Amino acid sequence: MGKPDAEGHGPADGLPGLPPEWGRVVVPDDASALAAEAAQIRRELRRAAGLSGGPRALGLPLLVLLVAVLTTLAGLLVVTWPRANRGNDRPTPAPYSPPATLTGRALPALDLVDASNAPVPLRGLLPAMIILVDGCPCPDRVAEALAVAPAGVSVVTVTGSRTVPAAPANQRQVRALADPAGGLRSFLGQPARPGGLTALLVDRSGTVTRVLPDLGSVDTYRQDLTALTA
Template identity: 65%
Template structure:
């Protein structure tokens, strides 16, 4: 049995001895007097499992974080490989990867728009404003001299309509041996070819028909027989 406390009270009959460091233990007659201590004890008991789980997660997170990062990187790599190697349906024949060079269709780049205000050079390398020659049929001969086509255009051009040949360097193309008057110019900067957006093609000379107001009324990707544009030349002279 335990020793009595300072007031001579000992442990109740039939109970084991209590540790001396607990001090005096008083058991009240009314249990409601311990309600506040019981509520505090329950709060402490509820907090302990939460704190234990938090400590457990903190102990495990340093080990699991690299694994999560590695998993995300692996999934990203697999998705990229799948996007590259996934079989694609072949293109239909009417949708080629590379557009063919236009033959007779007029490119809508310059048609209906003003002719760029370009200064070209003549055989003496003197500047010549291209707009000062309108109305005109302007033929690009940087990829093809095409003397026969140029002569046919000069022969078909009515009075008052200029026929102008343009090369892509400072070398001016010679005038055709037959046909009407032709103004031979050069475009060292290539501004006209750039505005036309037609790449040079061997044995092909594109042409522009421009009215007196400076509007491009027609673009011929490849200059052919004069009958294809004779009516347009007549309209330019009106």
């Protein structure tokens, strides 16, 4: 074993001066005597290195997990949010509005058929109020139009099948025709709507003067109907 200096502090066996607060320092002759202390120091260093490197080592996996969780939550929010009010917040379909250019255009030269399946040129019945009844027969509405139509103006009902509907009983006869080829519907550019009537007012020259997408009360078209006789 080595020996300290005479006072137990300071240099011993050739060692440089050490701080007094370290106390008595003994330097062994055999370095193997320090193996236990060295092993303890190595354990402490490894523990310190593990603590200092742990957060960095775990940082990337935690970041990936956080991004995955946020992405999943965002996807659930997008999927469920629009469905929350789906039952109470449905958009109301806009009513059909015929093209603005349809009024003022010439009625096509269409040949329809009557109850005996004989061809009837539609332009040969002008001036006329032509009512498409393939969405609804609605005989009461047809009878109202017939009652206010002036003399000389034909009231024509048109269905899309080959079956011609019966005309309502009235002092004047409605001309009931069928349009199996769908030429008149194609001219209008709109499908038949259940429960709805569509009407065209056409003057004697064959020009469409008004389109009624949803035939209302007679007060909404009485003046236009009278004007067809001019």
